[in-house]
Amino acid sequence: MANDYEGPMIRVSDLVTHYGDRRILNHVNLDFPAGETMVILGGSGTGKSTLLRHIMRLEMPTSGKIFIKGQDICPMSEDRFNQVRRKIGMLFQSAALFNSMTIEENVALPLRELTQLEDSTIRIMTRIKLDLVGLNGFENYMPSQLSGGMKKRAGLARALAMDPEILLFDEPSAGLDPITAAGIDSLILKLKLAFRMTIVVVTHEMASAFMIADRITVMDRGEVIATGTPEEIRNSQQPRVLQFLNRIPEGDQVDAQEYLRSLTED
Amino acid sequence: MTAVLAFLGRNTLGFFRYLGGIYDLSAKAAYWAFVAPFKGRYVKWGNAIHQMVAAGVDSIPIVSLISLFIGIVLGLQGAYQLAKFGATYFVTALVGVSMTRELGPLITAIVIAGRSGSAFAAELGTMKVSEEIDALEAMGLDSVRYLVVPKYLAMLVMMPCLTLISDLAGILGGALFEMAQLDKTFAMCLSATQDALVMRDITTGLIKSLVFGLIITKIGCYEGFSVRGGAEGVGKATTSSVVISIFLIILADVIFTAIFYFTN
Numbered sequence: 001m002a003n004d005y006e007g008p009m010i011r012v013s014d015l016v017t018h019y020g021d022r023r024i025l026n027h028v029n030l031d032f033p034a035g036e037t038m039v040i041l042g043g044s045g046t047g048k049s050t051l052l053r054h055i056m057r058l059e060m061p062t063s064g065k066i067f068i069k070g071q072d073i074c075p076m077s078e079d080r081f082n083q084v085r086r087k088i089g090m091l092f093q094s095a096a097l098f099n100s101m102t103i104e105e106n107v108a109l110p111l112r113e114l115t116q117l118e119d120s121t122i123r124i125m126t127r128i129k130l131d132l133v134g135l136n137g138f139e140n141y142m143p144s145q146l147s148g149g150m151k152k153r154a155g156l157a158r159a160l161a162m163d164p165e166i167l168l169f170d171e172p173s174a175g176l177d178p179i180t181a182a183g184i185d186s187l188i189l190k191l192k193l194a195f196r197m198t199i200v201v202v203t204h205e206m207a208s209a210f211m212i213a214d215r216i217t218v219m220d221r222g223e224v225i226a227t228g229t230p231e232e233i234r235n236s237q238q239p240r241v242l243q244f245l246n247r248i249p250e251g252d253q254v255d256a257q258e259y260l261r262s263l264t265e266d
Numbered sequence: 267m268t269a270v271l272a273f274l275g276r277n278t279l280g281f282f283r284y285l286g287g288i289y290d291l292s293a294k295a296a297y298w299a300f301v302a303p304f305k306g307r308y309v310k311w312g313n314a315i316h317q318m319v320a321a322g323v324d325s326i327p328i329v330s331l332i333s334l335f336i337g338i339v340l341g342l343q344g345a346y347q348l349a350k351f352g353a354t355y356f357v358t359a360l361v362g363v364s365m366t367r368e369l370g371p372l373i374t375a376i377v378i379a380g381r382s383g384s385a386f387a388a389e390l391g392t393m394k395v396s397e398e399i400d401a402l403e404a405m406g407l408d409s410v411r412y413l414v415v416p417k418y419l420a421m422l423v424m425m426p427c428l429t430l431i432s433d434l435a436g437i438l439g440g441a442l443f444e445m446a447q448l449d450k451t452f453a454m455c456l457s458a459t460q461d462a463l464v465m466r467d468i469t470t471g472l473i474k475s476l477v478f479g480l481i482i483t484k485i486g487c488y489e490g491f492s493v494r495g496g497a498e499g500v501g502k503a504t505t506s507s508v509v510i511s512i513f514l515i516i517l518a519d520v521i522f523t524a525i526f527y528f529t530n
Contacts, residue, residue: 114406
C-alpha cells in the first residue's frame, strides 16, 4: 500500500447487494476520510452491518466497488487481500473471541500467525494492548469467565494487535448496560485521540454516535439518506432522519386501503 | 404435476449444490494439507495432534469395547450355523475375515461418525454462529487451514489405527467365545486366525477406513460451516452430519466391497 495516498481511506461506490432475492444495500456511495471517525447510524435491518462486512470482504457484493486506500478489494486475490486485511482491525458484535483460548492467546494469535516476532516480544505487545483497553491482569482468563463489556474490550485488544490503520466496530454497545457502553465509547474516543486511525462505527445508539463521531451517516432500508458532521445531522430537516432522531415508530399513519390490500393479496 | 417437477428440480439442484460445496471444501483442504506446505506455509501440527487425541486416542475404549462385543456376537451366530455342519473349527476364520474386511472398518467409522463427526459439526457450527470464523477470516487467517486441515490429518492417521484396534478386539471377542464354549485354547484360536487371514483382508479394510475417515471429516466440517441461525442451526447440523455420514459410509462400503470382490 502506498503511503503517500491522499484520497479517502475507504470509498464505497455504487454498492448493491442481495441476500437471496432481498435487496439489502441499494446503490450505496460513501467516502470515509482518513483519520476520521465515521458513525453509521440506522435502525435494525437497514444494512449497516452488512456494509461493514463488505468492507472486510466477509461478503461479496452483487455489484459496485469498494476501495481501500484507492485499491478495489473485490477482484483481489485472497493472498493480496490478506495483506490489506492486516491493516484493518474489526470488533465484532459478539466480540467473537476464540472460546478455546485464553484472553492472552486470543490477542496474541494474529501476531503469532502473521508476524515473525519472538515469543517474548509478542508477550509484551499483547500486554500493552490489554493495558490499553483496561484488561491488565486478565491475561489467563478464558472468554467465558469475562463479562460482556470485558469481552468487547478483549475483542478490541485483538483488533488492535496488528496496529491497524482502519478500525471497524459492529454495534460496540449492543447488549451492554448504559454505563459499560459509555465505557466502550470513551475507549473509542481515547483511541481516536491517541492514534490517527480511521474508525468506522456501526450503531443505533444516538447518544454514543454524537459523542464519538467526526461524521455521521444515516442509513435506512439499504440506502444512505444523509451524511455529514454531527451538527449537520442534528439540524437536518429530512423526514426520515427526523423520524430516526426523534424516535418516531414506523407505520404510525397506516393507509386503511393499503392495509386491506396487503391482507388480501397473495 | 408442475409442483412435482418443481420439487424434483429444487431437490436435484440442492443436491448438486451440496456436492459442489463439499468438493470446494475438500479441494481447499487438500491444497492446505498437501500443496501449501511446499510453499513454506506449514500445516498446524499442534492442532492436528490435539485433534488426534480428541478424535482418536479418546475413542479407543469405546471402539475396542464395541468391537469386542461384535466379535463375541459373530462367534455365537457363526457357531449356531456352522455347528449344523460340524464345522465349528471355521468360526475363527469367520470372525477374523469378517472383522478385518468388513466390520472392523465399518463399526469404527460408525462410532467415529457419531463421536467425532458430530463434534466437528458442533464445533465449527458454534464458531460460525459466534462470529469466530468471521473473526479468523478478518485477521487474514484461512479458516480451512486452521480448522479443517488438522481434522483431516487427524482422521487420516487415526482411522486406520482405530480400525486395527477394532480388528484385534473383534478377533479377541471371537476367541473368548470359542475358549468358553468350543473348548479351544487361545493359541489354537491365534493360529487358526493366522491361517485364515491373508494380507489383503487387512489392507482392504484399512483402505476402507481411510475413505470413511475422509467422509466423516468432509460431512462434519461442511455441515458445521453451513450452519445458519443460532443454537437450533447447530443442533440440526450436528444431527444431519451423523445421518449423512453414516449413509455415505455404508454407500462407500458397498462400492468398495464390490470393487475388492471383483478385482480379487
